[in-house]
Amino acid sequence: MDKKSKKFLFDYLNNSSPTGFEASGQQIWLDYIRPYIDSHIIDVYGTAVGVINPKAQYKVVIEAHADEISWFVNYITEEGYIYVRRNGGSDHQIAPSMRVNIYTEKGIVKGVFGWPAIHVRDAGKEEAPSLKNIFIDIGAESKKEVEAMGVHVGCVITFVDELMELNKNYLTGRALDNRMGGFMIAEVARRLSENKKKLPFGLYIVNAVQEEIGLRGAEMISRRIKPDLAICTDVTHDTGSPMYNKKESGNMKCGLGPVLCYGPAVQNNVLKMIIQVAEKKKIPFQRQAVSRSTGTDTDSFAYSAEGVASALISLPLKYMHTTVETVHKEDVENVINLIYEVLLQVKPGHDFRYIK
Numbered sequence: 432m433d434k435k436s437k438k439f440l441f442d443y444l445n446n447s448s449p450t451g452f453e454a455s456g457q458q459i460w461l462d463y464i465r466p467y468i469d470s471h472i473i474d475v476y477g478t479a480v481g482v483i484n485p486k487a488q489y490k491v492v493i494e495a496h497a498d499e500i501s502w503f504v505n506y507i508t509e510e511g512y513i514y515v516r517r518n519g520g521s522d523h524q525i526a527p528s529m530r531v532n533i534y535t536e537k538g539i540v541k542g543v544f545g546w547p548a549i550h551v552r553d554a555g556k557e558e559a560p561s562l563k564n565i566f567i568d569i570g571a572e573s574k575k576e577v578e579a580m581g582v583h584v585g586c587v588i589t590f591v592d593e594l595m596e597l598n599k600n601y602l603t604g605r606a607l608d609n610r611m612g613g614f615m616i617a618e619v620a621r622r623l624s625e626n627k628k629k630l631p632f633g634l635y636i637v638n639a640v641q642e643e644i645g646l647r648g649a650e651m652i653s654r655r656i657k658p659d660l661a662i663c664t665d666v667t668h669d670t671g672s673p674m675y676n677k678k679e680s681g682n683m684k685c686g687l688g689p690v691l692c693y694g695p696a697v698q699n700n701v702l703k704m705i706i707q708v709a710e711k712k713k714i715p716f717q718r719q720a721v722s723r724s725t726g727t728d729t730d731s732f733a734y735s736a737e738g739v740a741s742a743l744i745s746l747p748l749k750y751m752h753t754t755v756e757t758v759h760k761e762d763v764e765n766v767i768n769l770i771y772e773v774l775l776q777v778k779p780g781h782d783f784r785y786i787k
Contacts, residue, residue: 495612519643
């Protein structure tokens with residue numbers, strides 16, 4: 432990773448992009464890829480798409496999602512404490528003692544998730560953190576003071592945490608799910624441009640919004656683009672870290688390469704093509720199976736309109752939906768390289784149907 436890539440990565444990951452409020456992160460992302468694309472699309476909810484060869488009839492999508500989990504202000508007590516509700520799959524158990532940013536029209540208001548001291552908790556009857564009891568303190572003495580600071584019901588909230596390097600091989604921070612995917616597809620676009628590769632099809636580099644609340648951004652943009660092929664990237668669980676059951680969750684580990692998914696939404700001929708490229712180019716990969724949906728934007732592309740030949744390339748990640756999400760740098764590079772190499776051998780008009 433060169434200095435330019437690293438600066439983009441840290442700028443992009445340290446910016447906040449809560450579900451429904453992704454605009455500032457999308458601007459950072461678009462500014463970075465602009466030199467490597469011919470045109471771009473921004474839809475009404477904020478999904479950003481860089482386009483190479485926009486006039487080509489055969490359309491290929493590479494995709495990640497731009498949003499991160501967060502909280503909403505839900506209720507303000509007369510004493511000035513704030514209760515929350517989820518925006519996406521936010522984890523109430525990690526909230527106590529975390530610092531937060533509350534986004535208001537007056538700017539960012541700092542706060543903390545308070546929690547009673549260990550001294551006053553009955554060890555035999557300790558109450559676990561839940562949405563019923565976690566609360567935010569912004570140093571206000573009353574509801575009136577909270578509101579005077581610009582905080583109201585509906586303000587969005589994120590944890591305060593920044594990206595860092597962990598030892599020499601890992602990256603750790605908030606919201607690597609899945610802005611790390613946005614970084615990777617942007618790097619694919621950059622690599623194609625700097626290596627002067629001319630694609631014989633239209634390439635749509637899609638950074639979709641609102642994945643965390645139901646794959647909504649991908650659903651909208653898939654109907655607009657109507658691609659012939661979609662290769663999505665997201666994160667998946669590293670089950671080698673403690674407290675995972677491999678018999679239930681599969682066996683994936685950071686550092687062993689991209690994870691290729693088997694499941695109904697994954698078109699098998701696309702998957703075979705990706706595996707053949709990985710084997711030919713000696714790119715390490717792992718496998719996982721899903722019983723119904725992938726739970727990623729792959730599902731929205733696969734089942735949009737008349738159906739799109741779709742596949743999922745996942746980045747192994749530790750500690751999903753926490754402030755210390757962790758990935759291996761070699762996996763990041765191998766996902767970028769795999770998507771890049773797959774694109775170089777796709778032929779326009781490729782028919783992925785099982786029966787012809």
